[in-house]
Amino acid sequence: HLHDGFDVPAFLDAAAANFAAVAKHLRLPDDTIGCLLLVECRGVDYFARIADGTVSTGAWRVSRTDEPVSLLLRRPGALPTVLVAGRQIVCREGLEVLALATRAEFEDGMPLVDVVGAIRAAGALVVVPWGFGKWWFGRRQVLDDLLRSAQPGDIFLGDNGNRARLAPPPAAFRTAARRRLLILPGSDLLPLPWEVARAGRNGFVLQGLVSASHPARDLAHLIRKQNVQPQTFGRGEALAPFVRNQIAMQLRKRRGTAP
Numbered sequence: 001h002l003h004d005g006f007d008v009p010a011f012l013d014a015a016a017a018n019f020a021a022v023a024k025h026l027r028l029p030d031d032t033i034g035c036l037l038l039v040e041c042r043g044v045d046y047f048a049r050i051a052d053g054t055v056s057t058g059a060w061r062v063s064r065t066d067e068p069v070s071l072l073l074r075r076p077g078a079l080p081t082v083l084v085a086g087r088q089i090v091c092r093e094g095l096e097v098l099a100l101a102t103r104a105e106f107e108d109g110m111p112l113v114d115v116v117g118a119i120r121a122a123g124a125l126v127v128v129p130w131g132f133g134k135w136w137f138g139r140r141q142v143l144d145d146l147l148r149s150a151q152p153g154d155i156f157l158g159d160n161g162n163r164a165r166l167a168p169p170p171a172a173f174r175t176a177a178r179r180r181l182l183i184l185p186g187s188d189l190l191p192l193p194w195e196v197a198r199a200g201r202n203g204f205v206l207q208g209l210v211s212a213s214h215p216a217r218d219l220a221h222l223i224r225k226q227n228v229q230p231q232t233f234g235r236g237e238a239l240a241p242f243v244r245n246q247i248a249m250q251l252r253k254r255r256g257t258a259p
Contacts, residue, residue, distance in 0.1 A: 001088075002038060002046040003191040009058030015200030016078040022233045023079065026205065033210060034081040034200060035219055037186065039088040039098045042108055047071070047085040069101050070216040082215040086124070091115050093142050095134060098158060100125035101216040112142055116155060125220055127184055129158030132246060135170055143172055152180045153224050160188035161202040162245065165236035177229075184223070185232050192248050202234030 002011060019034030038047055049055040050062055051071055063072040071083040086100045091112045099106060102124035106115060119126045128143065135143055146155070157176045173183060187202045189195040206226070210218045237245065 001040070001189050001191070003189065003195075005191070005193065006189075006196045008046075008050070008055055009060060011196050011199050012057060012060050012073060012075070012081065013078070014197050016075070016081055018198075018200035019081070020079045022200075022203075022205075026231070026233070028205070032079070033215075034079050035084060035210075035215070036081060036200065037084045037086055037100050039086045039100070039186075041088050042105070047083065047103075050083065065215060066213040067216055069103055070214075072212060072215070082210070082219070084216045084219065089115050089119075093139055095139055095143065096129055096131060098125075098127040098129055100127060101220045112146060116146065120154070125223060126155040127158045128155060129186075129188065130160060130163060130170055130172075132162065135172055140172070144175060147172065147175045147179055147181065150179060150181060152182075152227070155181065156223075157181060157183045158188075159183050159185040159202075159232075161185075161198055161234055161236060162188055162190065162242070163236040164242045165238055167236070180227070182223075182226055182229055183232075184230075185234065187234070190245055190249060191252070192245065195245075203232070205231040205233065 002008065015036055016034060023032045040046060046055065050057060051064065057073070060073045060075045065072055069085045073081045073083055084101050085103050086098060087102065087104070087106055089097045089099065089106045090108045091097060092109050093112055095112055097112065097115045097119065099119040099122065102122050104122040104124065106118055116126050128146070157172060176183060184204055185202045187198050187200060189198055206222045208222045
């Protein structure tokens with residue numbers, strides 16, 4: 001997420017620095033690039049604002065590619081970064097679904113199965129992300145039903161850096177593993193000022209070629225052809241920051257400023 005109030009150059013600097021640190025730690029090849037997969041809510045379109053130059057990117061130079069869903073960003077001394085468009089949809093059941101590598105629009109409030117079908121029809125990647133409290137009670141059964149009917153490559157589950165570090169993995173992750181459904185972690189920044197530094201801190205590593213002309217297409221192809229869980233990086237929040245963030249989000253909702 002790129003939230004209102006975030007400084008875009010600081011967001012890009014943080015992502016590039018975090019990607020570079022991961023590349024160094026994992027001893028990845030020198031031609032490694034970073035990829036930021038945006039998931040924007042209805043009515044929010046920072047991807048378009050970056051593409052048309054209506055929001056400042058500071059020292060970052062933005063180049064269009066040969067596809068409408070990706071941008072190439074470069075800054076001297078920083079890891080080249082690909083920005084890929086995507087959407088976040090809220091389903092009738094209260095679950096969220098992410099559509100990766102698409103400029104298509106989707107209606108909020110539809111049943112989960114209809115949202116998944118619409119995203120797949122648009123040719124985008126379908127990710128059902130973990131969220132605090134999102135997979136509890138009746139929603140857990142809805143998610144389990146979806147996972148039991150899914151084939152590998154149809155849908156993915158999402159983990160993120162907001163999950164408490166010491167908490168056990170959600171039961172849905174075990175179900176996904178049995179079904180050979182992959183888990184794609186991301187940073188999932190909260191709309192809180194200090195969160196911008198976490199951009200690119202959680203994610204996964206893919207080995208393969210990503211072209212400068214069609215990076216989103218190539219990235220989606222690499223993800224879909226994975227038959228084992230890709231290497232992941234990053235970890236969840238320590239207990240104190242986790243509690244702080246949850247309290248801050250509840251206060252934000254009560255003030256009517258929830259994302």
